[in-house]
Amino acid sequence: MNTHSDNKYLIACHQCDALFDKPELKQGQSAKCTRCGCTLAERKVDSIERSYNWSLAGILLLMPAILLPIMGVTLAGQYHHASLFDCILVLIDRGFFMIAVLVFLFAIAVPVVRLFGAFYLTYSFKFNKLKPSLLYFFRAFHHLDNWAMLNVFMLGIVVSMYKLIDDTEVSVNMGLLAFILLLISSTMAIAALDHDYIWQELEAEFAD
Amino acid sequence: MLTNTAKSSNLALCPQCHKLNDYPAYADKKEKVQCVRCLGKFYQRKPYSLQYTLAWNVAALIAFIPANLYPIMIIYSLGIGDPSTILSGIGQFVDQGLYPIAAIIFTASIIVPLLKIIGLFLLVYRVYTGVRLRPEKHSKFYHALEFLGPWSMLDVFVVTLLVAVVELGFVTSVEAGPAINYFTLTVIFTMIAANSFDPRLLWDKKQNSETFKEENDNR
Numbered sequence: 010m011n012t013h014s015d016n017k018y019l020i021a022c023h024q025c026d027a028l029f030d031k032p033e034l035k036q037g038q039s040a041k042c043t044r045c046g047c048t049l050a051e052r053k054v055d056s057i058e059r060s061y062n063w064s065l066a067g068i069l070l071l072m073p074a075i076l077l078p079i080m081g082v083t084l085a086g087q088y089h090h091a092s093l094f095d096c097i098l099v100l101i102d103r104g105f106f107m108i109a110v111l112v113f114l115f116a117i118a119v120p121v122v123r124l125f126g127a128f129y130l131t132y133s134f135k136f137n138k139l140k141p142s143l144l145y146f147f148r149a150f151h152h153l154d155n156w157a158m159l160n161v162f163m164l165g166i167v168v169s170m171y172k173l174i175d176d177t178e179v180s181v182n183m184g185l186l187a188f189i190l191l192l193i194s195s196t197m198a199i200a201a202l203d204h205d206y207i208w209q210e211l212e213a214e215f216a217d
Numbered sequence: 218m219l220t221n222t223a224k225s226s227n228l229a230l231c232p233q234c235h236k237l238n239d240y241p242a243y244a245d246k247k248e249k250v251q252c253v254r255c256l257g258k259f260y261q262r263k264p265y266s267l268q269y270t271l272a273w274n275v276a277a278l279i280a281f282i283p284a285n286l287y288p289i290m291i292i293y294s295l296g297i298g299d300p301s302t303i304l305s306g307i308g309q310f311v312d313q314g315l316y317p318i319a320a321i322i323f324t325a326s327i328i329v330p331l332l333k334i335i336g337l338f339l340l341v342y343r344v345y346t347g348v349r350l351r352p353e354k355h356s357k358f359y360h361a362l363e364f365l366g367p368w369s370m371l372d373v374f375v376v377t378l379l380v381a382v383v384e385l386g387f388v389t390s391v392e393a394g395p396a397i398n399y400f401t402l403t404v405i406f407t408m409i410a411a412n413s414f415d416p417r418l419l420w421d422k423k424q425n426s427e428t429f430k431e432e433n434d435n436r
Contacts, residue, residue, distance in 0.1 A: 019237055021223035021230040024356060025420040028221045028228070044220055044420070045356050079378075085388050091381035099381040105393055111401055112377055115370065148233045148255045155408065158367050158374075164321070165374030171318045172310075172379065177389075208234045212254045 022049055056203035061131035063198035067124045067191055074191040075117060077184030079166060082177040092184050093117065093162075115158040120195055123157055126150045127198045130207065139214050147207060157199075159192045224421065229261040266415040267341050273410035274337050280402040281330060288394035290376050296387060300394060303327065303372060325371040326400070333369075333407040336362050337414060344418045347426050352419040359419075363411045369404040373397055 020031045022042040032040040032050060039051030074093065081090030091099070093116060100109035130147060133139055166185065173179050223230050229240035231252035238252055240261050249258040288300035301309065303326050310319035340359060343350050376393050383391045
């Protein structure tokens, strides 16, 4: 039976609940659960710095990626193009409100909130402006993990190009470049974020 | 072999910040505790995990039927509409010889949702009965299901893009069909179902049956 004090030196696998002694990790090391094989804990290299820079890059790319036309088609002398935002406007226009809301959430809102969230967190850490509200903030941040679908949308762009290339002339616009860069920077910003480290720091700062 | 788990030591892991908390024995299974680190409230195990998973799964299965029967997309060229369902859309790709794309769409919109629904049913059944439960294998399977979930949205995004881009008036235009609503619901429901499932139950069940066996052997 464990007492309150030695919880600090224990860690449980979040997938199978097996209990281990807390490993001392250096930057770049990770510990794996011996029972189910998933990652128990890891320390990422330069987490705050890297996540800060990637998320800043992502925020700069947001506007062009969302508003610039991604691709266009030409057929019988007529040309039409659409951006990510146009997709949602068209869906609302055609009366598919539910799809419009969901596509907006998965392809725009959640990635945007995640980018700004990662930026705000790393900004607070970089310039030492930790606030107790970050606890709530970072806790809420975890709920968005499954619902960002920029990568799926990217595959969607590729597939629809293949579909159109057969009987129309497809042209690629600047929006696609911005979108690909946004996808890369938002993925890197989230991947670089070291959750264990952030929680440990927040705990050291605000634990009662 | 019995492993020491957080549950057996009267501890509980916070699902958000992964902090180990005391989980007093008097706290009933269905009682929330507050995490000392992130101040979030949580349960030791997701309550009614199997029931929720099963319910969302049934909902997904029901939504999957109209998703395949109604047309997902209607292509108008020179004023004549050509509706296509998910399956007939894949058929068109095969006719055109675009096998890789056909395979991608078939995987994302037919195989993955079905695999998720059947797989979660199987996991719930295995956890409930404990028959031939191999947690090492099943937890990997669960992770694969969880990872694949969002990729089913592929078809929805493709139709959205086509509707937005192909808008050349009378010459050609694309309309979304009613199936897109049901298909999106299927994907969302399976994602929620996978989220409701608690993979730690697999290990708990295994542990329980092993404890039971050991007690029987000792007798």
